[in-house]
Amino acid sequence: MNEQEKLLNARDRFIDSMAKNMSLYGITHSVGRLYGLLYFNEKPMTLDEMKDELGMSKTSMSTAVRQLQELNMVEKVWKKGERKDLYQAADDWYDSFTALFTTSWRTGISLNMSTINRSLKELHNLRDNPETPDEVRASVKLDIEKYQYALDYYDWLNRFVDSLESKEIFNYIPKKE
């Protein structure tokens, strides 16, 4: 194995490890590998270059690259006189990390909260309705507490996401050791 091969071999090993890790965040292994390729490639790449390098279809590259764009992990680059689209890896991993959670979590949180609020409203009606049998009312009261707890939790989660989005988290946990 010559020097060049050793270099590429080391890269490949790390890219694979990284891609495996990314599956924890819901990113496919193939998509992770594509990110790794772009991360190490000095120049922005076209879809055709990616597909040749990874031995996959151009369609897969197209969808994978869009996924990565939506996660703010890859950005499109313009170069004059170039007809093809060029893509490069976003260089700030901290940005990518925070973006990943803010985008995917926000909608879930607010959806959950509005569901809770809707249910809570109905339960308050049940509780205050004199026609509600006493044993049902007891259950209603217990449920209300549980909804309230959930609501508090989602509020906390929301503030947690806030601290990621606003980069405030880096005041608490600084980047450089």
Next chain:
Amino acid sequence: MNEQEKLLNARDRFIDSMAKNMSLYGITHSVGRLYGLLYFNEKPMTLDEMKDELGMSKTSMSTAVRQLQELNMVEKVWKKGERKDLYQAADDWYDSFTALFTTSWRTGISLNMSTINRSLKELHNLRDNPETPDEVRASVKLDIEKYQYALDYYDWLNRFVDSLESKEIFNYIPKKE
């Protein structure tokens, strides 16, 4: 729809919303629904009760409940004179949240870091080896920087997980608003 039905209806709606949300964390919809069932059930439940309630197989309940146990979201309860195992939802969602990430992320982080360190060592050798061609050495130097960046990032992530595990995060983002 009578009062009892209204109560169960509201529950069901929320459980479903919660289960959908959990899929963001890699938890199946069915497993999420099981958690919801246990969360609202006042008493701990047996596998048979769960399977009847959700209309699924007992085996599915067994594996699902174990998954939830591993995530610290469900705990086994002992009751004298009871042959069957009893399970109940863990009441502290903040604990569950932090446990979820600490357990799944830790291994990934350390795996990645050791891969990087191994690659870095090889690259340092390449860089210092006089036989390495100059243009390869240039690439090696670029790669070393990228590994170093990744290493810093994983170090940060590690400290981030630390702050979750040690509950220090709640100093920064307090539970009660």
Next chain:
DNA sequence: TAGTTCGTAAAGTTTTAACTGTACGAATTT
């Protein structure tokens, strides 16, 4: 110790997600 019951491993089935090939509109070139 023979008969039950409970929990889970293993194999089989169904459902879901990833990936590919074809086809086509938009942009570009001649």
Next chain:
DNA sequence: AAATTCGTACAGTTAAAACTTTACGAACTA
């Protein structure tokens, strides 16, 4: 405006995950 190139929607295929059925060991019961 005809021909070419590029990116992506869509339909089909393949791979993976979720779920079920069967089967069996361990613990309990009589």
